Amino acid sequence: MPSQNKNGLKVWQKRTARESIFHWVLWLIGIMIFTYCWQQISKSTTWFFVWDAPRIATDLWTRATPPKWEYISQLGKPIWDTLNIATLGTIFALIIAVPVAFLAARNTTPSRFLIRPFALLIIVSTRSINSLIWALLLIAIIGPGVFAGVIAIAIRSIGFCAKLLYEAIEEIDETQVEAITATGASRWQVMVYGIVPQILPAFAGIAVFRWDINIRESTVLGLVGAGGIGLQLSSSLNVLAWPQVSLILIVILIAVVISEWVSAKVRGAII
Amino acid sequence: MNTDIFNVQVKIGKPWKKPPFVQSNLLRWVLITGFVIYLIAAYMTIDVNWSRVYEGLERGKKFVLAFTNPDFTSRSSDIWEGMIESILMTVASSVVGILISIPIALGAARNVSPLPVYLICRGIIAISRALQEIIVAILLVAIFGFGPLAGFLTLSFATIGFLSKLLAEDIESMDKVQAEAIKASGAKWTQWINYGVQPQVMPRLIGLSIYRVDINFRESAILGLVGAGGIGATLNTAFDRYEYDTAAAILLIIIVIVMALEYLSGIVRARVQ
Amino acid sequence: MLKLDKLVKTYKTGDQALKEVDIDVPQGQVLALIGPSGAGKSTLIRCINRLVEPTSGKVYLDDIELTSLSSGSLRRERRRMGMIFQEYALIERLTVMENVLSGRLGYVGFWRSFLRKFPQSDIDEAYRLLDRVGLAHMADKRADELSGGQRQRVGICRALIQNPALLLVDEPTASLDPKTSRQIMRLICELCRERELAAIINIHDVALAQMFVQRVVGLRFGAVQFDGPPEGLTPDVLTMIYGEEDWEATIESVDDEDDLVTL
Helix, strand or coil, X not given: XXXXXXXXXXXXXXXXXXXXXXXXXXXXXXXXXXXXXXXXXXXXXXXXXXXXXXXHHHHHHHHHCCCCHHHHHHCHHHHHHHHHHHHHHHHHHHHHHHHHHHHHCCCCCCCCCCHHHHHHHHHHHHHHCCHHHHHHHHHHHHCCCHHHHHHHHHHHXXXXXXXHHHHHHHCCCHHHHHXXXXXXXXXXXXXXXXXXXXXXXXXXXXXXXHHHHHXXXXXXXXXXXXXXXXXXXXXXXXXXXXXXXXHHHHHHHHHHXXXXXXXXXXXXXXX | CCCCCCCHHHCCCCCCCCCCCCCCHHHHHHHHHHHHHHHXXXXXXXXXXXXXXXXXXXXXXXXXXXXXXCCCCCCHHHHHHHHHHHHHHHHHHHHHXXXXXXXXXXXXXXXXXXXXXXXXHHHHHHHHHHCCHHHHHHHHHHHHCCCHHHHHHHHHHHHHHHHHHHHHHHHHCCCHXXXXXXXXXXXXXXXXXXXXXXXXXXXXXXXXXXXXXXXXXXXXXXXXXXXXXCCXXXXXXXXXXXXXXXXXXXXXXXXXXXXXHHHHHHHHHHXXX | CEEEEEEEEECCCCCEEEEEEEEEECCCCEEEEECCCCCCXXXXXXXXXXXXXXXXXXXXXXXXXXXXXXXXXXXXXXXXXXXXXCCCCCCCCCEHHHHHHHHHCCCCCHHHHHCCCCCHHXXXXXXXXHHHCCCHHHCCCEXXXXXXXXXXXXHHHHHHCCCCXXXXXXXXXXXXXXXXXXXXXXXXXXXXXXXXXXXXXXXXXXXXXXXXXXXXXXXXXXXXXXXXXXXXXXXXXXXXXXXXXXXXXXXXXXXXXXXXXXX
């Protein structure tokens, strides 16, 4: 692989002999790192299980098929919960993300050196941590249930939405803002007339996009006890009820496909 | 001009209203009331145990305060091992995932591959994207046993779906003329890909790969929850024992590494583009 | 009416955009500001309503000194200075009517403007102005559906509905074709005459300026090089403003075009 890539690079980047050696060394280091990683992983792997894997996989397959279709009657409420976690979580996240985005954008922040770093900190810290971890944390704090799931999804989405939104705010056409300022409008009026109309399409797109992702994420929040269909998945796994597991996986797949379809349709309608 | 037809006097003295976003009155009200009813229904079905939440606030405060005084030391060996495992999984799965996703991306680009190959590759991408990492991890743990191998396979599989799709889109939207010029010189298919396609999509491939490394690291932090290795298991234990200062330490490390990766990817992307 | 007193603008980079500019504009006078790009025309106009903060010097609108005003009183004074932009600077995603009404923002409170509940008199005035520029039938169209010339007309309405005493016009024709450019310039000058408005028009098209205005100020490297009637723009003067070039052709073509217009 390295040599092929190197040849490819050569097409558009001429190198001197020294650079060429440098690149070889870089590739060598890369390969060494990868080999080391692989060795470590394989060291902590029980290879007996791995060689046994095909048998276990076929075994699982026979046990999981056919799915236990009648179990669907018990999935109505969990699906409804999952939908609520995603939707309410997205709404809460947007309510917080909008002001954070305005505080973080270079052209709208009230203070570049005090408030902007703080807003960026909120964005980075909420974005870096997966919603499952937020759910774990919230369950420890406010107890298990749908509410913890809603908040976990909301927190995780704040950073994501605020980041995309503040980038959109930074890309607005400044002359439109100038024009509104020149009429003698107040700061808030400039915001409502000069900035908001420009970022509204981006906002709608981000909201729907995140909602789609949140549907996926809320399907598994139940694994840690934060409500939704993941709870059923988790309890079915615990009792090794594989036909139920396969049915739940099918339901989750369908939900994901539907949400992706809805989000694509809505985005298409807006933009 | 058709201003002659338009009589402005009709409009003067009449109130003006902004034309609504949804033109049809009926549809607009159906949408609004539907949304409100949904919100009420959703609110009603979430039973929040407010007294439990209130009790929790105290613990929440403790957790926030823990961030000012994170405890890196008392479980340092667990944290260290978990982090190393997370990083190992990230590196290995990114390398393997990227290497596999390149041929699949080529296969999934309609302008470089024949229809049967295209359909197979698109199918692989669709499956990989539809399955949540954590669900894949559960299945793989069941099949391969506990440990980082399951996590490594999960992340590699997820990388394929993500990278191949975006890369395939990039290949499909590339400049045809450049690729045709290479084809016209009588190049073989591999040469054509190497000279006509690769230079065009290389910057995007590098940018996406680094972005994916970032995502893989973040995901590797949760795979431990289901036994697929990495820092997640340590974190889970810390929460179970209400050791918020240790949890805060782990979260801080994750945040710092993610920030460093994002900073790095910014530099690399600026250089290749 | 408007008086600039030793106006200086030095940017943070050290570029001196304006060097002690003195200009006096009486009521009702339309003044064209010409000069090469980078001469400080845009900066000058923006220093008057303080979209750009001048470094030193004073700006008087009637008897009010603008450069020392607090932000609240500056907003009140900005209402008396309508501004028209090069790229129209309409809010693309709002309707024509909303764009025109946005000129009244300085007069209405936040919530009224947020809910689009402008006073009836403003709405009537907006319709009259749109009718005056021939766009009343487009009131509920979105601004991005309009052509360049139409957008600039809406921009003019937005400036006029402020009921200003002074128009600040920044390259009104730079993004328009020659015919539309003339129509827009004529419209601006007519409206200034009707309403006895003073106007400062930044323009790089010397011929167009000569055609419509009573007074021309030439700016080079941020300093006034010429101030007088359009007839005074001899080749020597133009060389002084723009640098060496064969100017006879430009001036002759102006005469030709003048004939065309009168035809």
